[in-house]
Amino acid sequence: MTSTTTLAPARTAGLSNRLGLWFAHAYVLGMCATIGGAYVFQFGLWEYPCPMCLLQRMFMLLSAVGPAMIVARSRRGPVTTADFASGWGVAIVSALIGSTVSGAQVLMHIVPPDPGYAGALFGLHLYTWAAITFGLAVLAGAVNLALAHSAQPLDAAQTSPALRRAAGFTLAVLVFFAVSNLLACFFLQGFHWQMPGDPTGYQLFTDLL
Template identity: 45%
Template sequence: MDSLLPEVTRSGGLLGRVQYWFACFFTLGWTAVVCGGLFYQFGMWEYPCPLCIVQRMFMLLAALGAGYIVRTALTRGVVTGRDYMMGWGLSLVAVVAGSFASWRQTMLHVLPGDKGYGSEAFGLHLYVWAWILFQASVVAIGIVMAFAHSTADHSVPATAQGPLRTAGMLALWFLGLVIAVNVVAVFFEEGFHWFLPDDPTRYQFFHDVGFPG
């Protein structure tokens, strides 16, 4: 039986670069989705509920899985089968768990007459869009994992300056920035408490410290 980890590193090919570009796109895509939630939070002054925060956490975890593949290519120039399984496996766990979280929130507002939580985007609430994107990601990850054996140990020229390295660095820095913003946003909303209220109406931290307004 052929090993997924050949002893000799093979020269780069189209599929190897496609896997790398997809990992960059996957990282940037989920990070951008979280930015959409931040826009509704700060731009439209809507407070995310606990399930909203949980979904964001799984979105960022999914991005981190793909980010692991990107970082591996940036630092080593080669992505092994084990690296692909580690990165995409982490993303798969995240999108499956995120699907349950978004499905749970959808079911809370499924009864006729229930207007749902928060605003809509293109006719659907954000948690419904989240469920759709989580499900689509399950399919996408399954496809790229099916081809991982064909790209494992192919060199990915991302260690030298060029578009591959630029895209990878952009994806990782963007992800890190959005994670930091979310940590601060959740802390401000939750304050020094263990739990968020089911229907938050203020930033608890500022209320606790007596910040005016």
């Protein structure tokens, strides 16, 4: 009777821990997918991002670094409550700072009213979607912190083979978007100290040609 009553909470804890780790994966991939959507506008529709847009991408990547720390830590050994809290703390702080950038850009095009910068998706410009994304990111991070004791991945032994394989994939996707975003910034700015507020092309290619 005792073994049955102790096994049930253990199974429940193991399931909640794995769900917490899967959510960390989903957060990282979700942030990368958001930047991927911005790439569609940049490389598919030739709508060049302004410096504030690039700054918002940077804070999305920084926000994704927090849960990525949890994912990377779970591959090497136990994840403590401190590790879990630090990871989601980084995610929340980065998202809060990013929301100030996107919020400022939204206000720039509201007062005074103007058509806004670049194209729109479902009637909203990308910086508005960025503000929504950052708001949801803060909410997600706060919920994970509130559920830290039941959602954290406690031990590497609790992670399934699928989770261990997914960890490598998730971290590789984050690295890809971090490097590609850095290259995109370099192509837009070239060897100049400042980037135009309303870029019309890739300054690096203009300088070389």
